[in-house]
Amino acid sequence: MAQLGSFALLLALACSAYCVVAGIIGIVSRRFFAVPLAETARRAGIVVFALVFLAAMILVVAAFENDFSIAYILHHSNRDLPAPYKFATLWSGQEGSLLFWALLLSAYGMVLRLRYKTDVRLFAYASVVVAAVQVFFLLLLTFAARPFAVTQGNTPADGNGLxxxxxxxxxxxxxxxxxxxxxxxxxxxxxxxxxxxxxxxxxxxxxxxxxxxxxxxxxxxxxxxxxxxxxxxxxxxxxxxxxxxxxxxxxxxxxxxxxxxxxxxxxxxxxxxxxxxxxxxxxxxxxxxxxxxxxxxxxxxxxxxxxxxxxxxxxxxxxxxxxxxxxxxxxxxxxxxxxxxxxxxxxxxxxxxxxxxxxxxxxxxxxxxxxxxxxxxxxxxxxxxxxxxxxxxxxxxxxxxxxxxxxxxxPLLAWRKTSIESLRRNFMWPAIGAIGVAVFLMITPQSWGSPFGLRPAQDISYFYSLTAVSLSVLVTLSVVSEFYRGGRVISKHTGQNIFASMVQLVHRNTRRYGGYIVHFGVVVVIIGFAGAAFNQEKENEMGYGDKMTIGPYTLVCRSYTDDDAPNYASEWAVLDVYKGGRQIATMTPERRFYKASRQTSTMPDIRSTLDEDLYLVFEGLNPDNGHPILKAHLNALVMWIWVGVWIMLIGTVLALIPNASAPERVAARARFLPVHAEPVVTGD
Amino acid sequence: MIWLISCLTLTVACLFYVFHLPERLFPGSPNMRAGYLRERKDAVYENLRDLNFEYKAGKLPDIDYMSLKSSLQDEAATLLAEIARAENSSKRGSRNTRL
Known part of the structure; x- marks a missing residue:
């Protein structure tokens, strides 16, 4: 298996090098053989994907079969490693991750070469560049970081683990x-x-x-x-x-x-x-x-x-x-x-x-x-x-x-130039909204929790938080106004309600409005970052029944225990969490000892809400009295970050959808457009 | 021995795919200059559509709209004239080649 993997990589290197050389000759030469030669270069580039894919699959199969005769598998896997992590072995170490790099590049290269009819000449140039980068990675995999290098001496019974x-x-x-x-x-x-x-x-x-x-x-x-x-x-x-x-x-x-x-x-x-x-x-x-x-x-x-x-x-x-x-x-x-x-x-x-x-x-x-x-x-x-x-x-x-x-x-500015009148017209309401929110956040009591009661003079981090939240509101309102204005124009022309018009608006220019949704996602992420100004942390040694208070939460240590799994041994604390005098959760921060690699790792327990995360870390036992040491963090608005990322990704996917075509009458008139006439399209 | 046969089979399959070409190959498209100008023309038309839409959305005062529209229309006119010139010269070029 290892030999076949190495050979596939060597052959892929030869094909990539051929793709570069034949591709350059095909581009530069004007002789009769230039076009067929360029075609063989394109095909060689496609073959690279098949070969690198074969090599990657051989490595994955070796991980699942516990083939420790391959040094890479010996160093990054073990028999008791769960199946998903065995698959992840492919990119968990130096050689494997470089192979994975080469695999992805060859996949991108293949897609590029299959779509060459869009612009044959430009795609031929691009194919040569991609192949040249591929040559570098395949040289690395063949000579410097060999994923199929064989284990020296006797093959051990088990690997070192991930x-x-x-x-x-x-x-x-x-x-x-x-x-x-x-x-x-x-x-x-x-x-x-x-x-x-x-x-x-x-x-x-x-x-x-x-x-x-x-x-x-x-x-x-x-x-x-x-x-x-x-x-x-x-x-x-x-x-x-x-x-x-x-x-x-x-x-x-x-x-x-x-x-x-x-x-x-x-x-x-x-x-x-x-x-x-x-x-x-x-x-x-x-x-x-x-x-x-x-x-x-x-x-x-x-x-x-x-x-x-x-x-x-x-x-x-x-x-x-x-x-x-x-x-x-x-x-x-x-x-x-x-x-x-x-x-x-x-x-x-x-x-x-x-x-x-x-x-x-x-x-x-x-x-x-x-x-x-x-x-x-x-x-x-x-x-x-x-x-x-x-x-x-x-x-x-x-x-x-x-x-x-x-x-x-x-988004509120026009291309080329924008007059002050135009700026005032577009910017006034979002600015008033943002200032209003800033004032509201400053005058509310701090007891309301984050992000209320922001006193910018109290701390520079509060000043940054207040500015970030206010500007986020400004961005949100300007995005909303863009959707509303655009929707209103379509609504006037089609008689649809404003929401249906907004959906149509997005369909007509997915890139632009998808981009606005990405901006909104960024705003939500920024609000999450702004929450850092309110973070708190505390560390305590906690015996049975001991209490620790952080923010509105009271933690009571109920017990601590340990367990043994095939891949790791673990110990954890069991803590009851109270808020407002009522028990709301039981949390179990954990510490693991991985047997194959003989390394320890913490597994914090996190209770997430939209307001804040209660984040508990079990730091181990005090060697003197055997009491668990607990560290608690109260992190404000962290969940906003992860929600914001989802919104950004939704916006990106939306921006990738092709625009809905313009109505037929518009397309027909646009074809006969005289030089000084304006194209009659209601969407942009 | 099995791995040697596998390697050999793999090599033959790769060589076959790379060098066994179909009889007719896809040709490229010539006349880069006219293509480039057409790209620019499409962009200017799109800018005009954008401008129109933003005006209708109430984002631009009349005076801004008129001045921006007129400069874009001038740009489109220049491009159309250039496209016509480029296409004429390429037609003349191909006629001369035939003669």
Whole structure:
């Protein structure tokens, strides 16, 4: 089995290399054989998927069959590992996750090559770029990080087991989501580089990659928040985001990708920011590779960096080569990327996108700097200076608030220019609503719980929370007003009620209104983040019957006990939870000892409501008296974050649905449109 | 031995798929310049539709609407003229080639 897996990877490497070489000759040559050669290159690219898929399946089957003669299976699985985690073995270690990367890339590449009829030439260029990236990963898998390497000496009876931190249901889906995001950005990059290389002035590459980018962005968003939820549910420190280098690695391409999703509209609508967009899409791809490099090179220390090895050099070279290739084509063909229009006014949709982009890039640069600073300081000064959450928060919070303002204002601005009269007309009611909510939150008593009774002068975190909640209201009202105004126009024309009209409105421009729903999801997430200002925590040693109070909750220790399962032994505390004198729940925070890996792991117990999460961690027994030590966190509004992510994903899916076609009469008249006539369409 | 046969079969299957081409291959589309201009024209028409809709939704005062509409219409006119020129020159080019 291992030999067949290795051979499949070797053959895939040969096919990818052929796809690159034959693809380039097919593009460049004008001889009779160019077209058939390009076709064989396309087919070789498709074959790569079948071969890498075969290799991945062999590894999965080996995990299920407990084939410890394969070193990777020995190090990342064991006999008693539950079935879903055996499947997750594929991406749980260095070699397997690289194989998974290659698999996803080959799958994306296959879809790309099957849809080549859209624009044969551009797809041929993009196919070569994807194949070149594939060559790199297959070289790694064949020579540096071999998933089918054979165990040295006698084959042990059982494996070392999966890292305990990874033995959590979300870990079965978090890495695939994140990887689908990381890998997916290769496709827009391939089209961008292809369009640049073929000196294509048009926006065809943007039209082709629009959906790819949104799907990829959706996966990355989902992956990042699943990671945050995993950190919250497993790591036991009570938070969901710690500005850890590996978390940052996933955030950076997300930030540039989000900037690209916005700025690309300027190129589509106005033919502006062509150079900027091509750099953004390159930066997103490059940062995704950098993220993979950070996770596996061991260059930065992180709780998430599960794999460490010497493949960092390979990645460093790959990053350098891609940068050089991109710079070469950029300077060779940048004359094709001149903007067709200039910014006409600072108060326009264009300028709001421009500021939005600058803020995203500023935030990305801050995260990049903070992530690399410990390494840079070590190289320069000889000692590692740690960069903690306060550094990031100092920039991220104000930038996020400014982005919220732009999210509220942007949709209300017209393309090209907006007069003050227009701004006043569109912005007055949302602004009055936001100010009203801010005043209400300030005058309400603190006893009402979070987020009421916010006194901004009391603490800077309260000031940020109040601003975030008020701006969130502003965004929500501006989104609602967009739906209402649009719905009213359709309602006037069709006679439908306003809600049916709004549904029709969304159907007519799914991208725009799906985008507004994503904005609303972001607002809900931001309200969840704003809740952090109200968090509390307490730690106590608790014997039988001992009590601990945190916020409105009283915890009473009923007992503590232990158990033995095939995969792990566990001990936990049993606590009764009272609120307002009434018992509302029994909670059991747990601590596990995994037998195969001989590592311990905490399993916090979390009681979530829309207001707050009661988060309990069993920290073990006091060795002197045998009493359990309990840590309790009261985290405000955390559930809003997870709800907000769902809304963002629903908005993304909606934006991916094709627009409903315009009514027939409109299409017929549009065909005969004279130059100075206005297209008669009631939707945009 | 089995794995050797499997590897051989795999190689043959891959080579067959890659090099066994159908008789007629899908051709690409020429005239990039006209295609690019048509893309721009579609974008300008879409911008006009957007503008119209936003005006009807009450987001724009009359004066803004008229000025934006007139500049977009000028842009569309320029593009249509350029498309006509590009198509004429490509027709002339193909006629010369035939002669």
């Amino acid at each position: 890292n305990p931190l990874l033995q959590y249901p979300e870990m079965v889906i978090h890495p695939p989501m994140l990887y689908l995001g990381y890998v997916g950005f290769t496709v827009p990059f391939a089209f961008a580089l292809g369009a640049l290389a073929m000196r294509d002035r048009g926006e065809q590459w943007i039209r082709i990659t629009r959906r790819w980018t949104m799907v990829t962005w959706g996966f990355l968003t989902c992956g990042i928040f699943l990671g945050a939820h995993w950190a919250y549910s497993v790591l036991g420190w009570g938070g969901y985001w710690g500005w850890d280098p590996v978390e940052n690695a996933s955030l950076m391409p997300w930030l540039t990708g989000t900037a690209f999703l916005h700025s690309v509209m300027m190129q589509e609508k106005r033919g502006m920011l062509k150079m900027w967009n091509i750099w953004l899409v390159f930066a997103t791809f490059w940062l995704a590779i950098l993220g993979t490099f950070l996770t596996r090179s061991g260059i930065v220390s992180s709780v998430h960096a599960f794999a460490q090895s010497s493949i960092g050099d390979w990645f460093a070279w790959f990053l350098a080569i891609t940068l050089l290739v991109f710079i070469f084509f950029f300077f060779k063909n940048k004359s094709q990327l001149r903007s067709e229009h200039k910014l006409e006014s600072m108060v326009s949709r264009e300028s709001s996108f421009l500021f939005n982009n600058l803020l995203f890039v500023l935030l990305c640069f801050t995260v990049l700097w903070g992530t690399w600073f410990p390494k840079i300081s070590e190289l320069v000064q000889g000692n590692k200076v740690t960069v903690g959450a306060p550094f990031y928060n100092r920039v991220a919070i104000p930038v996020a608030l400014l982005l919220l303002i732009l999210t509220a204002v942007g």
